[in-house]
Amino acid sequence: MRPLYLLREAMTNLRVHRGNVLIGIVTTAFTLVCFGVFVLLYLNLKNLTGTLQGDIEVVVYLDPGASEQVMSLVQKRLRTEPAAVALTFVSKEQALREFAEQFPEESLLLEGMDGNPLPASVVISLSPRFLDTESLGAFAERVKQLPGVTHVAYSQDWIDTLTLVVSYFELGAVVIGTILAVSTVTIIANTIRLSLYTRKEEIEILRLIGATGAFIAIPYVIEGTILGAVGGGLSLAVLKGIVEFFRLELSASGWFMGVEHMLPVFPKQVSFLLVMTGMLLGCGSSVLSVFGLMKVRN
Amino acid sequence: MRPLYLLREAMTNLRVHRGNVLIGIVTTAFTLVCFGVFVLLYLNLKNLTGTLQGDIEVVVYLDPGASEQVMSLVQKRLRTEPAAVALTFVSKEQALREFAEQFPEESLLLEGMDGNPLPASVVISLSPRFLDTESLGAFAERVKQLPGVTHVAYSQDWIDTLTLVVSYFELGAVVIGTILAVSTVTIIANTIRLSLYTRKEEIEILRLIGATGAFIAIPYVIEGTILGAVGGGLSLAVLKGIVEFFRLELSASGWFMGVEHMLPVFPKQVSFLLVMTGMLLGCGSSVLSVFGLMKVRN
């Protein structure tokens, strides 16, 4: 009879104190939305910088007089480098075409020339793990030693900038994320605590007639857990809505056609995280509050 | 005697219910911190895109055979364009130097050539107001008609991207900002409401002995306003701390040397906004709550 009684008691409390409960749910939901917005911004920006980092390339220029054999040897050696995740060979002819496309202005120049002065090259996509200036320099030095390589080009500036931006961004994420997490916990805990304060007398009366701590606490804890879970679910719905809105907006703009991975994402783990955070915070805060209120001996 | 009494009463309440008051202040502060982090991110990113937008240039190439007179006429006409905020004349010689610097690889080409095949040009910095594709197209068309101009170059792609990113960003700011603002108002109002619920009986007793609505409400409203102001001040301190932290971090990195305006900023208006928001929310919520509690006739 008792477990059932405690559950029914929790349900009754949720109904009787629906004003407080609603306030608790709304606060929990909104707080988690704030936190969720941040987490999603972080994940999506991280996603984006990942894409940008994939764009960084090292170009290895080959001796214009190098034989086919030498060129394939260079490529073979480059493939063994752990920093190189993808290689693309650009022949002299390709280089000329690309130059004409990229710099229509300056391509007039080429018209007056005999033959193709541009060298063949190998374009290397880099693993993000090797993106810092030092390892990149070492890598370039190594590659330069290979026979048939005239020199190695990469945009030092761009890499420095990106490294800095990424580390700036990570630092910001940690600082702001910590503050938001602490805020979330505090706000939800406080709301639940306040909503229990209004029932201090209830607890005193139950103590008077010999109810144990567990008997008093369990309905409140069930109540807090449900409240937190519903709040978490609500925040999930709101955040899903925001992300869907942006996906639609951006799909309609047509800009990201074919680059689907640049659309905002909503990882499954985030859904789980939100509801679990809500539940745990609801449960934890009510445990703390109710035992806090019971500590006074009476 | 009465105004003084009401003020003293508010002070006493703040002291007696310091638990609730502390919860209210912390919640207000943390909520405003969340909102403030967003506002600052927005302002700083906006600042940054502003800087980027300043980097967009239109290059007007001049007829290699144009006389000095024609060239200065073109510049004069360009100066009357509202879209052009700054003009830089690049002579044929400068153009060659810059090409050699920018493309050391391809500059070999130039060595084999007789004379300087590069044209003189005028580089125009654009007002951000004219950055969208249409007005830019119209501007380019107009400039093309000028005597002595061979053609006009600008990076269509880059401008499209930036326009899209900025509008995406503004949209995001509006959506997320609205949600956060609603959250802030809701959370703070709810916290104050909950903390007044615990004093429902107090209000009933005052009603019983003939206290008017104003007499009952004023101390609560003073209390709420102080609570909100202190919460706002606290959030201000936290946010200032975060911004200072990043400024120091970034200054130390040395990367922004000389580009001080790219360091994170903390506009004065934000300080004012935070404290005022806290106060107004504190005041408004207590007014609503206390009159809500008094509505019941007894």
Add this chain to the structure above:
Amino acid sequence: MIQLFHVSKFYDRCAALDDVSFRIDKGECVILTGPSGAGKTTLLKVIFGAEIPDTGQILVQNRNVARLRGRAIPYLRRTMGIVLQNFQLLPKKTVYENVVLPLVIQGVKRREARKRVVDVLTAVGMDHKQTIRTGVLSAGEQQRICIARAIVNSPILLLADEPTGNLDAALTVEIVELLKRIHAQGTTILLATHNQRVVEQMSGRVIHLQAGHVVIDEGATS
């Protein structure tokens, strides 16, 4: 002073007041009796505007309480002293702060207020506990503080609901004597009580309620 015309108050199961009509003139002293649940408290609440009757009209000092706008009620209550069965004190405030409150609300000067508070606290025998929070007082002490608060602003009308329920015989006699003195000074008194001794000692008009009906009205003036 007070006139009730066919006042009724119904709850889902029962009528707390059922067609109650009577009239209390200025300066009268009326004792309200009746068994538990007869409607005594409800009758008092209807008079000071905490409950609105379902039917009927109530005039208190020529104002129609049932129709009074919410904003006018505080001013009506300032002319009354009210003692309820569940002591309505601010538990975290001291005895002095509780009793002085009606005077603060009416803007009485501090010195004058202090004098009056000390007087009434002495009258109920609680002047030695002025600075104690009322929340920790004994039941009888709280009851006396309520009486003190009700009479501190010399009300025109005193409504008291079982004001001696937690007092011993000696104190009850003292309180009744106090009420008689106040009555002698012109205050109209309506006192609900179970205590037969109080009824005898007050020696006023007795209205006996039973299940919401007035069954006895000794010495009715009309």
Add this chain to the structure above:
Amino acid sequence: MIQLFHVSKFYDRCAALDDVSFRIDKGECVILTGPSGAGKTTLLKVIFGAEIPDTGQILVQNRNVARLRGRAIPYLRRTMGIVLQNFQLLPKKTVYENVVLPLVIQGVKRREARKRVVDVLTAVGMDHKQTIRTGVLSAGEQQRICIARAIVNSPILLLADEPTGNLDAALTVEIVELLKRIHAQGTTILLATHNQRVVEQMSGRVIHLQAGHVVIDEGATS
């Protein structure tokens, strides 16, 4: 059953209990009297563990209450029935839900619980209001619900603080008869009251407190 050894409880100004020693045997019926603020409520609170005495020891059913760990107190209280002066009812729950609570806490089967609740509600004359929220009941009705809740689990010890303060004479007689029946069934009773009629009618041993001292202990067993 209950033994107090030199129990004192001091507050900043006064002693609520001052060197109180007595012993109540199983099956006794003891009436606690004394003027307002004498320490009656404090004495009861010390016995059921809501207040801890500053000095002295209390044995209740051979357990040292003052030293009892917090977790043991609920189990001690389940053997007692407690009626306080400020009715401690859950105002949003119905009469039935309030009275059945001690049985729910002890895990009594639902059918058995229902029977017992109906019995005690009938005994206090409140069985017709089972489904009404206690918050809206009259003072006397609430007081009777408290008595019903205190006796519903047939306690070994009944502590009652002024249980008839809001009841009329006829109901007081009924409640006293009820308490006498319960006492006859073997329950030890400690009853604090101001009502001289109750003292006479209960006809048990009388302990008279004054300013925290035991001044009379008629029929003390030691």
